[in-house]
Amino acid sequence: MGTIKRDVSSMMDIWVGAATELEVQVTVAKLPGMDLVETLTVSVNGNSVTPEEIVGECGTRIHRFAVDHGNVLVQYSASVNTPADPLTEQVGERSIYLRPSRYAEADKFFGYVTAEFDLSKPPIELLFEVSKFVADRLNYLPGASDPIDGAEDTLLANAGVCRDFAHLVVALLRALNIPARLVAVYAPGCVPMDFHAVAEALIDGTWLVVDATGLAPRQALVRIATGRDAADTAFLDNHSGNITLNNYEVIATVAGELPVDNGSDHISIG
Structure with missing residues (x-):
């Protein structure tokens, strides 16, 4: 794929019936070598909230926030202009x-x-x-x-x-x-x-x-x-309370033609 641009986005519409703590994993993992432009917005009952970001293994990012009751909208979009460097073995x-x-x-x-x-x-x-x-x-x-x-x-x-x-x-x-x-x-x-x-x-x-x-x-x-x-790696977790995922949408594209995967090449995720 080289430096071919990739555009991704996701949306989740969640109903919270009783107080809970939500964790979402929808953002692109931030890793060395990557050129990433992104936007994440979270709203609860129409009011913008800023979730806590927890950085985990291999650039994984969990976004955590508390909700008492009502509707939650999570929207994310990103352009990956340059992919990350391939991951190599780490201690442990x-x-x-x-x-x-x-x-x-x-x-x-x-x-x-x-x-x-x-x-x-x-x-x-x-x-x-x-x-x-x-x-x-x-x-x-x-x-x-x-x-x-x-x-x-x-x-x-x-x-x-x-x-x-x-x-x-x-x-x-x-x-x-x-x-x-x-x-x-x-x-x-x-x-x-x-x-x-x-x-x-x-x-x-x-x-x-x-x-x-x-x-x-x-x-x-x-x-x-x-x-x-x-x-x-779940895209949505809740702790306590109860939730309903009303709707969600995922979009992922590349600039130009998709590559052809013969299934036998040695490939790392970039």
Whole structure:
């Protein structure tokens, strides 16, 4: 993709029925090398509020604010004029991303991977074999999974949405002793257009991305949030109270033609 411009935006209309603390993860992750121009606005019952920004791993930004009652509107837009530099291994990441997690229960797959994959192969070969295995095994079917389903549930159901595909890829890679994690992204070219989830694996000191859904070219992805699984990367969380997500919209485009992803290139999210 080089320096091809990417434009992304999102909107959330939320009803808060009882006092709560909201956290949103919709802003582009700020990382070295990136030229980013953005606007985030949050209003509660028509009144502008300034959320607290919490900076997490890999440039992830959580915006947190309290709401007593009423309507919340979150609007975000950004132009990524220059992508971020590829991420390389940081201290402690290998340890963190080999561990089982809430939705990527790698410990349940240790026996399974020995029957399905040749563990003597180099990690880069296993990375693409796992992605192809998940792509061949699962059907992309909205409504086929619940928000609390983990990788084991997805494997048994043979169906799911992007987060389910990514969780199964991550769990299998960790079981193969390859550090892996989930990344929430804006995905130009994705159909249906939505917040998207992909998997990253640590290969020879560099984080490479795979997307078993094949819904969008990996070269165009824009990182939002990075974590162990969807528990760390959800675009909306509430603590206490109760909320209803009335409506939301996601748009992601590139200047010019979308790149062609052959599925086998070694690609990092920029």
